[in-house]
Amino acid sequence: MGKNRFTMGLLIIVIGILLILFKMDTFDFLFDFSWPFIFLLISIIFHVLFFMRIFPSGILIPSGILGTYGLLFIFLHFTQWGHLQYLWPVFILGVAIGLFEFYALDRNHEKGVLTAATVLTIIACVFFSFTLLYTVGIYFIAVVLILFGLWMILGRK
Helix, strand or coil: CHHHHHHHHHHHHHHHHHHHHHHCCCCHHHHHHHHHHHHHHHHHHHHHHHHCCCCCHHHHHHHHHHHHHHHHHHHHHHCCCCCHHHHCCHHHHHHHHHHHHHHHHCCCCCHHHHHHHHHHHHHHHHHHHHHHHHHHHHHHHHHHHHHHHHHHHHHCC
């Protein structure tokens, strides 16, 4: 009983010290930097457990989603989240990637999985094109109009 009490007492002391350190914001920088990597870590763990045949193939869908979102969050974290207004279709694309992964690696996949993944990919691409048109499209239209105007002025004799 003495060794058990010592271990429990030591564990309680460590928890108390960690609580004080968290309250003093000691770990804030570490957590602020590393939280997007948690998504990637979970995705990698799911993939490893699938390939070790511990988890069924259905785990590939959330694994693909979490991996995609993890990469997105890492990029956004290092760019101060300013690009989310243009990259939000990645959330739709993440589901499509998870479904594509399931389709590619599951031997008993259903035919509707590929259809759903393709439809989601097309939707994400359409929304990406809308955001691209909104951001740089007006410049493209302006250049085309200027060139067309110049052609109308200079092209006729």
